[in-house]
Each structure stands twice: as structure tokens, then as C-alpha cells.
Amino acid sequence: MTRTLDHTHDPAAVSWVESARRPNGDFPIQNLPFGVFQRRGRGEAARIGVAIGDEIVDLSRAIGQGLLAGVDQEVQAAGSSRSLNAVMALGRDAARQLRHRLFALLEQGAPDQQAATGCLVPAETVDLLLPVDVGDYTDFYASIHHATNIGTMFRPESPLLPNYKFVPIGYHGRASSLVVGGTAVRRPMGQIKDDQAPTPVFGPTRALDYECEIGAYIASGNALGTEIRLADAEKHLFGISLLNDWSARDIQRWEYQPLGPFLAKNFATSVSAWVVTTDALAPFRVPAFDRPSGDPDPLPYLFSEANQRGGGIDVSVEVWLSTARMRAENVAAVRLSRSSLATMYWTTAQLITHHASNGCNLRPGDLLGSGTISGPSRDARGCLQELVGRAGESINLPTGEQRRFLMDGDEVTLRGACERAGTVRIGLGECRGLVLPA
């Protein structure tokens, strides 16, 4: 949809920052994702940063030194703030202005290299913070493979409900318990009712799961009572990050009817620290889900040729697991799954348009989760519930340990990247979460 390529996507471009030239790195000069950081142990205020290799451009310092000359004053003011909300509120153009100016500063041969060097902070010396003060968080269910796998466990005869191919299904999540990757997550307590038991008990969940998702951040919003047409939807998409929608399946099973997920989900949701902009994703656009014949076309408000042609984004996502014992025995983390956002039944633009289609106002910094990203194959299932199924299979780990659900001390790491022949790979970084006892 928005597949405008320019010199910032040139695969031949390189940065004078050496670590940004490492093959298979996450943050080459073609990426330039935004985040918020704080130098460790200095007592300084949080500030916006842009990742380049193993370094971070301290944006307010660069602005203070006049290195962003030519960028609109209001964008510079927003770039000097403590979260990305003000930049997001100025819309996609603001992000593009910053991207273009930073590209010029960081490109090999840049006249301002010496001054820009003084604005670099080694990533290993900072704490990455939540990049956005999220006002509202919505989680969707956009993977038909995930919906089918889950549906099969409960309704083998008709896994998909009749609305699935018409409505992008979602629920309102909770923004207050969003945490940045690296934050440990405590095993939640809740009501659990065994099938045989007459009444529930209150205790720690015994079925803690992750959900591997992509989070989409809203740039400029829409006024209450107005819609966002599909043709305009990507103007409202600031960028994406990784998202882990931690879920307690036993609590969920008992509480979800009739109003949907509640305490099984809102104890914590992790997002990765770096927001990769829609502009950076331009070389990785792919067609929307190829609906098999027999599937209904999307209703007109969710349909456009442009969205069909390029509404998808090919971001591969992976889930890695490391147990406490694996770490103690120096056993490397194991990959549990790999899938792609490109396999989703609904594009991100369709999710935005649907969300606002009743006049609901989206605001800058709002977060939309994609839903668990599962592909058609077994090794592309994006949560444990799908990997182990209902029959009670277990995942065997190299230490001889087995998992059906997460145990205390387990660490889940999501990774994401865009790769395509003829382009430079860009990464989303990682989103880690260690499980603490209840």
C-alpha cells in the first residue's frame, strides 16, 4: 500500500557507524527505529533514541546541537520529549523528516559525522523504556491459522465461527500493564476450575502461555464520530514492534464467556523497545492474504485493490525458550516456532479501518495487537496452547525437561525481522520476558 521507496532504502547505503554494517544485524542505516532510553546510573530524564548498530542516537542531544536543521521546529520539539507520543501525534510526515535527516547524518561520508559521533550512546550502557505512553490497547485475532487451530480444540466440527471471515475480531486490552521487553513477569493468581471440580479455586495459574504478536502504533488519530477510510489507514500507522500477549489459559477458560478475555490477559503484555516505522517497512510489503475461492470478499469498507496488492507486511517472527536449568547448564535457547505477519487474514490497515468504522476515535500512541501469529505448518504455531494441543503433548527440551506451559524461571524471547532478496535485512530487535513465581 505505502510502498514508496527512496534513497533511505538503497541497499548499497552504509553508515559510518561500524556496528551498523554487520551482516544480519537488526539496525542498519535502512532501519532507524525509534525508542526511549535512559543512561544507566546517571539520574537523567528519559529521552528518545534511534537505534543504529550497537549505538543509539540521543535525539534531544542531536537537536540541541542543531544537527537536525531543516526538520520542522514542531517536530524537533516533539523529538526532544520523553516519549514518542508527541512525534506520533504529528503523523507519518514527522517520522519521515526525522528518518531522512538522521539518514543523512549517519550515512558514510556525512559532513557532520564528528558532531553526530558525540550524540551516540552505546546501547549496552542504557535501559530501554516503554517507548510510548499507550492510551488504549486493542488486541485482534487476525491469524486464520491460529483461529482455526484454537477453534479445532473446542469445536472440531466447525472451528471457525461464522463471523470470522467478515469481522476482524478483537477485544479491548489494558494499557496500564504494558511492560517493555526485559521486564520480568509474575505468574498471575486467578480463579481456576478443573473440569471435574464442582467449584473453582483461587491460586497461581498452571497454564501460563505466551502469544507471539506484532503491535502496531497509531500515528495521528481520528476525531470521535469519524471513520478512517482504508485508503487512508496507513497514514495513521506509525510503525510496529514485537508484542507478547501473556495468557493464563486456565483462568481464561473459566472466565471468558460471555464477555471475552479479562484477568487471564491483563496482568502483563510485553512490547519490544524499538518501533520500526512504516517507512522502514516499505521494501517488505506483500499482498494481503490470498483468500481461497469460496471465501467471501471483505465488505466494501474493508476492501481496496491497493490493500489487496500491498497491504501485507512480511515480518518473520520467532519464539525462543530458555529454562532456568538450560541457562544453568549453558544450553542454548531453543526455537519453538517461526511464522510471518504476511500470513494474517486481515492486514494492519484493515484492522485500523475496522476499529474506527463505528466512529471510535483512535489516538496517537494507541496500540493494536495483531493476535497470535500462526502459520499453516506445525512449527509456525505462535503459542504453547497450539503447539501442545488438547491431547496433552509436551515439548521436549535438550535438558530432558518437558513443557506444556511455562514454568517459573522460563524466559521467552520473541524476535522479528524483515528479509528479502535485494534488500538489507532490518530487525525489530527482541522482546524478552522471564517468568517469576506467583
Ligand code: MN
Ligand atoms: Mn492475543
